[in-house]
Amino acid sequence: MKFGFDIDDTLINLREHAFTIYNKKLKKNVSIEDFHALNRVEIHGPFELTDEQGKDMWNSSLEEIYYTNCPPFPNAVETLQELEKKGHEIYYITARPKEHGERTKKWLKEQGFPVRDDRFYYGMQDHEKVEIIKELQLDYYFDDKAEVLDTLTHDSLKVFVRDQSYNRHLQYPRILDWTDLKEILKNELE
C-alpha cells in the first residue's frame, strides 16, 4: 500500500514548538491553554501580533522552528518505521518552501523517520499537493489542513485528519495518536 503524509502538524508538533519559541523570543509567558484553544492554524493571535506582524515573526523564526528540537508526535516515528518494515511505501508531501526541502529531508531522517529520497515532495502549494497525491495513486493520505483534505475526492484514496484544535469541524476519520493507525489498518489489511 502507498501511504502519504503531510509533515508539519501531522507528523511533528511544529506549531506548539513555534509557540514556545515565540514565548522565548518575545519574552512572554502565554499559556499553552491559549495554544490549544486556537481555532486557526496561525499562532500569533495570543501574542497580540497583527497578521502582518505574525507573518514576519514566523518567517524570521523559520530556521529555529524547522531545525531545532521540534518533537515528532508520540508514536509517529515508530508507526512509520513499522509500515516501512511491512513493505508499504511511504511518501512525504510538504508545503515547506523549496529552499528548505533538502535540509528538512535530512532533519526527518535524523529523527528516525523512514525517508526515501524519491518519495519526498516539498514546496507544494495546497493545489499541487492534491495533484501529486492523485498522480502517485496513494491509498492513504494524512494531513491536518481542511484546504488540502477537502479537495481530495478520488474514490480509491482514504483520507484521514490528524487532530488539531482548528480542524475539529472536519468529518474525516481522525487520528488522535499515531497508534490509532495500527488499529485502523488491523481492520483493513487483515
Ligand SMILES: [Mg+2]
Ligand atoms: Mg500540516
